Amino acid sequence: MQLDDLYRRVIMDHYKNPRNRGTFDNEAVTVNLNNPTCGDRISLQLLLKDGIVQEAKYTGEGCSISMSSASMMTEAVKGKTMEQALDMANRFSSLMKGEEVDFDDYEDLEALSGVNKFPARIKCATLAWNALRKGIDEEDNVQ
């Protein structure tokens, strides 16, 4: 087992220098999710307007994988349409299953491909993406 497969430089960079960490005041969808087996939790704020993810920020606590994944996810989906964001979430799920996936739209995500070799950590990586899906679902239900 190669630890560097899991903890690649890109991941450690997002962990130590998180992007989009914080909150904003605009009218936003807020999703709180936690991972009861390990105590990781995320609070994701999304500003969804005209079918586009205008803004995405998060707060929370967790391991390097869950927090770096949140940092990457928010970077990745900002400015994308909700449809594109969901498509990325689906591709991320495939990545976690060990499938070959391209992320031309945000290459940092490929750094998390090593997580699929650490089954116990997959749920850490998917926490932020599950929050995204939930947020978009809620918005869909409102409309």
Next chain:
Amino acid sequence: MNPAIREQFPILHQEINGHPLVYLDNAATSQKPLAVIEAIKHYYEYENSNVHRGVHTLGSRATDAYEGAREKVAKFINARRTQEIIFTRGTTTALNLVASSYGRAVCKEGDEIVITQMEHHSNLIPWQQVAKETGATLKYIPLQPDGNIDLADVEKTITNNTKIVAIAYVSNVMGVVHPVKQIAEIAHRKGAVIVVDGAQSTPHMKVDVQDLDCDFYALSGHKMCGPTGIGALYGKKALLESMEPVEFGGEMIDDVGLYESNWKELPWKFEGGTPIIAGAVGLGAAIDFLEQIGMDEIAHHESVLAAYATERMAEIDGLTIYGPAKRHVGVVTFNLGDVHPHDVATVLDASGVAIRAGHHCCQPLMRWLEVSSTARASFYLYNNEQDVDRLVSALIQTKEYFGDAT
């Protein structure tokens, strides 16, 4: 501790991620010696049958094996009577049995149930539920900064309105041994019963339920070298006799009518359905194994190991150990700077060292400690100083790996 003991545990002799396994997750579950694995195999190969009903020879063999295991449990914790031992699926089921049957029957509005914030979820949620359903008040004995409890606080928290006091003998997180005997005396003086969660004490020290004078005592087989899926509830005869069963079905009945039925005598009235026969046989073999080594010897070994572990771990800059400075049981809960416990556990696993990371089924305690989760190394009779050394060097590697996060 005789190094030959380690030889008895086949699972320990393997490599994990290219390194010899160091198993330090014993508070979650222990490994099983050959004697236990063989006993279960022998049961299935020569004795398997249903108990208490077969007229045939195998029926008698299975019944003897099952009831023989009950006698072993009774002797092991020094119960006065064998019928005071009820087999359950584990500590959780045992505690739920007391809460569902005794708790719901005796508690009413204005009554109190007293626990601590250090309890495992299985000794906390059942009482929360009883309190909600009956209108009783759930009260918490305050904790000292090191996780110990002060008997003066126990005196203050337990009042004449208290019906039940429920507490762990040994904390699965803090490595604290609670003064259960003194708490039992206080509880009884105020008219309450005491329920003891023995999941973390029974595997590691001599337990005497008569000396403790506890009313109920719950234990799990899998944490004491036995198989998963078997545990026991000890209860004082008069209390158990006054209680209604919580599971109804085969094995537990005396006479069944169309509209009324009545129950077998103790302990079988609490054992509805075909019991966990092979599990009980395995638990009996585990008890024989532990007694052959001696519980005092095991307790001594772990206390020496815990002292060595805390001393060596304290040398690591940025490492915080939770709980009392001096501990007698082999549970060491810690955090390594700002490195998340999950990351610590993953890096350690890459070196073959198995520890636990998370909230350890103690979310209220985590809040009290003001952390979201912790790492935990827990020892048992087969661990040695080399295991501690491997843990310490893997922790130092983790620190280097995560660099300035520590």
